Amino acid sequence: MRDMPLISVEGVSKRFRLPRTASDILTGRPPAAVHALNNVDLEVHRGETLGIVGESGCGKSTLARCLVRLLEPDEGLVRFDGKDIGLLPQAERRAFNRRVQMIFQDPYSSLNPRMSVRQVLSEALSVHAMRPKADIPARITELLGLVRLPADAANRYPHEFSGGQRQRIGIARALAVEPEVLVADELVSALDVSVQAQVINLLLDLQERLKLTVVFVAHDLRLVRHISHRVAVMYLGKVVETGPTEALFATPRHPYSKALLDAAPELDPARQTRVAAARGELPNPLDLPTGCLFNTRCPFAFERCFAERPNLSNRGPAHFAACHLTDFGKPTPATIAAQ
Amino acid sequence: MTAPSPDRNTAGGGLKVRGLTTTFATPRGLATVVDGINLDVAPGEIVGLVGESGSGKSMTLRSIVRLVREPGKVSGQVEWQGRDLMAMREADLRKVRGAEIAMIFQEPMTALNPVLPVRLQIEENLSAHTTLDRRARRQRALELMNIVGIPAAERRLDEYPHQFSGGMRQRVMIAIALANSPKLLLADEPTTALDVTIQDQILKLILDLRDRFGMSVVFVTHDLGVVAATCDRMAVMYAGRIVETGTVAQVFAEPHHPYTRGLLGSVPRIGAERSMLLSIEGMPPGLIDLPDGCAFHPRCSFATDRCRAERPPLESFAAGREVACFHHQTVAAMAEAA
Ligand SMILES: Nc1ncnc2c1ncn2[C@@H]1O[C@H](COP(=O)(O)OP(=O)(O)OP(=O)(O)O)[C@@H](O)[C@H]1O
Ligand SMILES: Nc1ncnc2c1ncn2[C@@H]1O[C@H](COP(=O)(O)OP(=O)(O)OP(=O)(O)O)[C@@H](O)[C@H]1O
Ligand code: SF4
Ligand SMILES: [Mg+2]
Ligand SMILES: [Mg+2]
Numbered sequence: 001m002r003d004m005p006l007i008s009v010e011g012v013s014k015r016f017r018l019p020r021t022a023s024d025i026l027t028g029r030p031p032a033a034v035h036a037l038n039n040v041d042l043e044v045h046r047g048e049t050l051g052i053v054g055e056s057g058c059g060k061s062t063l064a065r066c067l068v069r070l071l072e073p074d075e076g077l078v079r080f081d082g083k084d085i086g087l088l089p090q091a092e093r094r095a096f097n098r099r100v101q102m103i104f105q106d107p108y109s110s111l112n113p114r115m116s117v118r119q120v121l122s123e124a125l126s127v128h129a130m131r132p133k134a135d136i137p138a139r140i141t142e143l144l145g146l147v148r149l150p151a152d153a154a155n156r157y158p159h160e161f162s163g164g165q166r167q168r169i170g171i172a173r174a175l176a177v178e179p180e181v182l183v184a185d186e187l188v189s190a191l192d193v194s195v196q197a198q199v200i201n202l203l204l205d206l207q208e209r210l211k212l213t214v215v216f217v218a219h220d221l222r223l224v225r226h227i228s229h230r231v232a233v234m235y236l237g238k239v240v241e242t243g244p245t246e247a248l249f250a251t252p253r254h255p256y257s258k259a260l261l262d263a264a265p266e267l268d269p270a271r272q273t274r275v276a277a278a279r280g281e282l283p284n285p286l287d288l289p290t291g292c293l294f295n296t297r298c299p300f301a302f303e304r305c306f307a308e309r310p311n312l313s314n315r316g317p318a319h320f321a322a323c324h325l326t327d328f329g330k331p332t333p334a335t336i337a338a339q
Numbered sequence: 340m341t342a343p344s345p346d347r348n349t350a351g352g353g354l355k356v357r358g359l360t361t362t363f364a365t366p367r368g369l370a371t372v373v374d375g376i377n378l379d380v381a382p383g384e385i386v387g388l389v390g391e392s393g394s395g396k397s398m399t400l401r402s403i404v405r406l407v408r409e410p411g412k413v414s415g416q417v418e419w420q421g422r423d424l425m426a427m428r429e430a431d432l433r434k435v436r437g438a439e440i441a442m443i444f445q446e447p448m449t450a451l452n453p454v455l456p457v458r459l460q461i462e463e464n465l466s467a468h469t470t471l472d473r474r475a476r477r478q479r480a481l482e483l484m485n486i487v488g489i490p491a492a493e494r495r496l497d498e499y500p501h502q503f504s505g506g507m508r509q510r511v512m513i514a515i516a517l518a519n520s521p522k523l524l525l526a527d528e529p530t531t532a533l534d535v536t537i538q539d540q541i542l543k544l545i546l547d548l549r550d551r552f553g554m555s556v557v558f559v560t561h562d563l564g565v566v567a568a569t570c571d572r573m574a575v576m577y578a579g580r581i582v583e584t585g586t587v588a589q590v591f592a593e594p595h596h597p598y599t600r601g602l603l604g605s606v607p608r609i610g611a612e613r614s615m616l617l618s619i620e621g622m623p624p625g626l627i628d629l630p631d632g633c634a635f636h637p638r639c640s641f642a643t644d645r646c647r648a649e650r651p652p653l654e655s656f657a658a659g660r661e662v663a664c665f666h667h668q669t670v671a672a673m674a675e676a677a
Contacts, residue, residue: 192391197617225609266564
């Protein structure tokens with residue numbers, strides 16, 4: 001067995017209630033709710049990069065927000081260092097807020113346009129009283145160096161930077177308080193491909209040097225594969241598969257993961273496989289299917305899939321899938337030989 | 340300035356673009372957003388147009404069919420099946436646009452009419468460009484919705500655009516564009532807002548139409564995986580100019596322009612997990628005061644004094660291959676070594 005996870009998510013569900021409509025009132029129905037997270041189980045280990053992937057609306061951002069306690073789960077709990085973060089006393093809660101930092105998706109709106117980079121960073125440093133006042137200027141120079149921005153960047157304002165540079169300012173702000181965990185939600189999705197590489201390289205480098213734990217939320221499978229040690233695949237508010245990156249990409253054990261991987265275009269023009277992936281659209285998160293959440297699109301669904309919701313079960317070393325077909329994708333002697 | 344590659348035969352069919360240039364007069368000076376572009380698309384061929392945000396991909400498509408808004412000025416030659424689109428009267432051009440040439444715009448939300456049911460928008464396009472009667476148009480509209488994979492199409496035809504998800508709206512746009520079985524499709528990031536499983540369905544649809552009807556396609560995308568999956572040839576744009584062309588296999592295997600090399604290198608590859616990616620430092624230039632010489636030189640690690648003084652023309656260096664770089668052989672040699 002591995003050591004105790006740094007973060008563990010245990011049976012977390014989150015619903016967003018929609019405004020009550022006239023017909024709700026007439027029929028005496030409770031207002032509809034979006035089932036954004038449905039009984040999520042997940043572990044994050046110290047020093048690893050965990051990638052979270054899945055299609056738009058599957059609950060990635062909601063899960064990330066629950067991890068840093070920007071949202072409170074309706075059911076279940078999140079443990080940090082073994083303790084339920086919902087029950088932390090004031091002082092430990094403050095420490096948690098420092099030790100776990102989130103970086104947001106949008107480099108354009110997550111920085112206050114009226115604050116210079118120096119102000120942004122010194123605010124972060126003083127909120128958590130990280131340094132004596134006199135040391136702050138030196139620390140700011142150090143932070144800018146860490147994210148490879150010139151020292152004179154301190155006096156400039158966000159609009160004077162490119163998207164990639166702004167994203168690096170966001171990273172510097174998160175690093176200012178010496179966190180142990182970075183939760184990055186679509187860190188580079190808004191950036192051009194050539195600029196994405198700058199930020200990804202920075203993240204890889206910082207993780208090595210500062211021994212960070214990183215939760216990397218993204219819909220780009222290639223990026224996630226590139227930087228993650230382990231990957232979790234989400235579908236309709238549930239983690240349907242987790243495993244070591246290599247194993248999960250080589251032999252996905254859930255039909256949805258397989259469909260997702262098959263649908264992503266291969267970069268090598270000679271390696272294109274055009275096989276049928278999942279059909280149809282995501283079902284309505286207001287009205288979840290009974291049984292397996294994937295049963296409306298799954299080409300392999302059988303009777304049991306419509307009656308009973310599968311939970312994560314073991315498929316190999318640190319590899320789990322939530323599917324009644326426990327043999328799905330199982331490597332056979334032939335496929336092993338082919339690899 | 341540049342000779343088209345001799346082996347590309349588009350005589351009588353396909354699209355032939357020469358010296359296409361689009362400028363905007365701005366308070367800060369003249370911005371040349373499309374700068375002397377040459378492009379050939381043979382019947383049944385899919386050409387990918389890639390490049391950084393702001394490099395002029397959308398403007399190139401709009402310029403081809405004269406849909407650039409004021410105060411933009413377009414010049415150059417665009418020949419479609421032997422006819423000169425630049426010289427054509429506006430009324431004639433409009434007929435060509437809806438029937439033989441179709442366009443999918445980058446923002447589907449703004450291209451659909453919010454107050455008309457989806458069915459009417461498809462039928463409108465059919466009645467303007469075909470002789471189908473009412474019943475046949477209804478039939479064809481339904482058929483198209485099914486082709487682009489709108490679930491329960493019959494029930495949903497009478498809904499309004501806002502009742503559709505983003506991905507479904509994008510597919511309605513595609514249905515409208517394909518309504519008249521166009522011979523040329525100009526598709527601007529048609530799948531960018533979509534999830535991969537839906538993107539996959541639409542790419543297959545476009546490939547299928549090419550195979551069955553010999554439709555030509557110019558496909559703008561920033562996703563190199565999509566290019567690899569769908570395109571025959573590709574053109575790489577930088578700061579309003581084409582800097583490299585070739586078949587997709589050639590360009591991926593041996594990029595000759597430093598920008599193309601950087602672009603391909605910045606995408607993670609299988610087998611090189613957790614290694615540093617090749618990245619292009621710096622930012623694309625402003626189009627009003629382009630750097631002298633090669634527009635890429637401030638970001639280029641191969642640049643020499645010549646690059647800073649003289650602008651490299653787009654020139655053919657092998658069959659079907661063109662590049663605009665003085666040092667492209669050095670660049671290609673590095674790609675081989677890597
Ligand atoms: N505040 C809210 N009120 C109502 N519904 C919400 C709210 N926040 C999220 N949702 C819904 O919860 C579901 C999950 O949303 P979430 O933002 O977590 O998805 P995501 O996986 O991050 O998607 P994307 O890839 O598009 O960012 C969606 O159906 C979304 O519409
Ligand atoms: N009305 C205008 N006046 C001046 N410049 C304009 C105008 N419209 C567009 N541009 C400029 O033209 C250039 C090319 O724009 P275009 O939309 O073709 O880029 P693109 O390559 O499609 O980028 P993206 O990938 O972001 O869609 C941009 O630098 C843009 O700023
Ligand atoms: S011409 Fe010079 S500056 Fe331009 S891309 Fe080639 S080597 Fe770089
Ligand atoms: Mg999100
Ligand atoms: Mg564009």
